[in-house]
Amino acid sequence: MTGIPGTDDKMTNFAANLRLLCDRQGSISLICRKLGINRQQFNKYLSGRHMPSSGNIRIVANYFGLGPEVLFAEHEHFRALVDGNFFDVLDHLRRAPQVVRFLDTVAVSTKIDMGEYVGCYDRYQYSSIYSRKILRSAFCIFQNGDFLNHYYIERFPSYDNPARTEYIFKYHGFTFPVEDRVFTIDFETVQRNEFTFGIFSNVQRSSKRFMFGIVSGVAATMFRQPFSTRAVLHYRKAGLLSRAELQSTTTLDMNDPSIPREAREYLGESPDMIKPA
Template sequence: MSRTHNLDALVHNLQLLAESFDSISDFCARIEVNRQQFNKYLAARHLPSQRVLAKIARHFHMDADDLFRAPADFKSFYEGVDRNVPDLLGFPKLLNLLDSTAANAGELARYHGNYFRYHCSSIVKGKVLRSVTYIYEKEGRTLYRTVERFPMSNGAGGTSWFSFMYHGFCVLLGDRIFMIDFEGKQRNELTFTVLTPQHRTPARFLYGLVTGVASTSYRQPFSARIAFMREGGQAFHRKHLRAATILEADDASIPVEIRAYLRCDESAVMFGGEG
């Protein structure tokens, strides 16, 4: 269905997003959208430009095309992206694990904050995926969310961005940080990460391994080295999201310590089923 024909869905979905703010004025101010123009969108008098759609979608960690989903589907999708407590916490056995490690919450507090996350891509061999991760505390548990962004040619000389958001929790067992998450858009994937803590405050780098399922047509299980670089104590901002992308393995923006650890040649990612 074309965007023009799906205008009613867009209007409904924009109204739902605006309702999560104190007012329409607050919504427009935070997203930096003209209020008078936004009122025309809500009245179905104008279709937002691609630039405005991208700005709104980026604020909510989704793609512009997601704004045109059928209203019922969009509500379920948006609530899955926006909620603070991940679906994983709905599993009683995982809750038991979290409760049993609650005594370690204080030890994990020094790792709370915003990080750039680097690992050898399971999709584009030989390249590095830089994403952003925010680790935080809620109701005595250490949770986190990660946003990945992939640039793709749109066929018209421009670039489209595909993003994925992971929700998860951290536990400290022995001298290791274990991170378990699920992908909130496709909702069909779990990822596991094990990190070795640094005994310094604040920790600038964390190194470890990530294991998951590749987002390719073959859906192979994979494992690769991963590294985190601390950016600050607050949740990530748009400037961090814009920096999330695919990089060449020798890109100068990757810290030299992380480049040396990842060693991202084409054999850096181990796929299940390969000899």
């Protein structure tokens, strides 16, 4: 059985993960200025010689759009999340006893053409965070053994500086095509506090493939309230998500011309987000 990481392990993981994030950002001096943290002190974090205060941990986490606890994840697992290599994450999920029991319950014996569903999609829905904005996320379905898995990425720009990303959410889960319907269940792995569920209908229109459906999300805390809303999957290409798909993730005005007409018509003219009273 794996033991609970001690202080030394946490410090080592934090330092390695912070170095990885900084390598992707460029200038350490610029990062320190934006964080408001002394460069000499920041170097101690990078070298693993000093553990940041809880306040500085939150500052660093917010800057990189991550949950504070994610910064202390095992480095290889953290690299898998940051690099978009989600197979390791899904393998961990599939070995969990609760997931194994779930798969045994819902898996159907009917053979289907899994290749009909695999590929990359643009996913559109009204945002549960930004009022009257349509969220475009990057969604990918791929085959993993006898099952279909999926992952998708949401990015929310800052209100004050739209060029800067305020939040990033990453979901990993399972896809079940049953009788011309597609069921999805997934887990958010940055904040680690949300499940989402979806049911979609596969439709073909004017040589473009769409799946129209309903998705619901339930969080562990009321920081993100439960929601239910319409969603659209618009097929983009075969294979896994690339940088181009990830860079297109953002929130859009309701009438943004880049949103396919079919998606806008299905989502409707006004948000129909269902939330608790």
